[in-house]
Amino acid sequence: MLFIKRFFQYSLALLGLTTLALAIWIVIFLIRPLPMASETIGMQIPAGASVRAIADQLVASGVLTEPYSFLLVVKLTGSANKLQAGDYAFNTPLQVMGLIDVLKHGTFDQFKLQLTEGKTFADFRQKLAQMPGIRHDTLMLSDQELMQQVSGQNDAPEGWFFPDTYFLDAQSSDLDLYKRAYQKMVQHLNQAWEQRASGLPYRTMYEALIMASIVEKETGVEEERPQIAGVFVNRLRKGMRLQTDPTVIYGMGTRYRGNISKKDLLADTPYNTYTRSGLPPTPIALPGLASIQAALHPANTNALYFVANGQGRHVFTATLEAHNQAVRAYQLKK
Structure with missing residues (x-):
């Protein structure tokens, strides 16, 4: 009887320590930003994907480093049946509850591109070409061909794109951003030209x-x-x-x-x-x-x-x- 009593005592103590360690692990996982592989990661979750398939896809895309912590939190929060299919873009910093909230509501952050003053058009093309999650429809176009599609003219592209912060939906075309940046520069330049000093x-x-x-x-x-x-x-x-x-x-x-x-x-x-x-x-x-x-x-x-x-x-x-x-x-x- 003494042996059985001590066995249960040790078992309860071990269970308590295991539970405490698990609780600490979950808390750390909840509050620590996810170690994403890049600043912006785009991915598409197909209709009918299971929670495990979603977790594996998050790992493969670089949002998560392993699936088990995510699966445990999803189960504990009762979110397993609430994750939705769709196109997503995840930006750092991102915590796991924010990730789950995005997946539950079917909404997504947009891709962000910062076009900085003083950079060249070549810098712009390179930066946009490396942007994940969007369609790169202009990669094979020359600068002149790109400008023809953007403005209808064969002008030199340098200077014609307004430096600003731009947001793109997942799977939108890079050509859309070129057109928006061009039109914004034309708008600002026209207005300033009309009000110029004599x-x-x-x-x-x-x-x-x-x-x-x-x-x-x-x-x-x-x-x-x-x-x-x-x-x-x-x-x-x-x-x-x-x-x-x-x-x-x-x-x-x-x-x-x-x-x-x-x-x-x-x-x-x-x-x-x-x-x-x-x-x-x-x-x-x-x-x-x-x-x-x-x-x-x-x-x-x-x-x-x-x-x-x-x-x-x-x-x-x-x-x-x-x-x-x-x-x-x-x-x-x-």
Whole structure:
């Protein structure tokens, strides 16, 4: 009898420890973000899929690392018969109860793409091509063919897509996003062009877009952008060359390795504003709204030069002598 009594005592103690360990494991699983394989994961759950099949698919897609914890929580919460088929997109950070809630209600997060100011169209194409969960209908199109589908024109695509945060439903076409970003840029540019300052040295709205892209690449400080634009507008009015490094870098293409030399500044390309007068033939980046506004409302300044001060800003000067002094003070010393 004593043996049986102790056996039951040890069994109860072991059961209690096991239950406690299981409870701790469940709590950790509930509160810890899921270790998803990537920031956004798209998947499609077919009609009639079992809970185990859904769990296995979540593992295969990289949402879960193993199915058993998920299956246990689904069973404990009574959600086994409530998970629905459909197209889903899961974004980090995501906890298991949020995952179950999405699957129960048949709703899904949209795919998100952040198109950043100052990036090039090539960057945009690469980023969108790597986006999961959508249809990539434009991968085999050239830039000109893509623009023909987007705008009906064979324009160069650089600069024509507005930097913003875009959301796409699962299995939507990448062409839809190109069209939305293009139309948004056209809308902002048209509105800004209609409200532009008088006397600007731009013959067309496209030239203003080119200037906005240069301003975008010259400074990340928003309040400096009208001053930068003012310098370049003054140079255009005087027939001076713009002499801006970002255009040279753009013209170098894949030859650019992080630095430009005097040899690069002297090597003529259509984008080298040290060797050629006026604006380059196309934008050199995707400008944001602040740079568009700066290009069309430049500061009223007599400055013709500027130089980086080494602290993220620029020193503006009106004469070559003052500019050379600023270069000696901030650039040669560095």
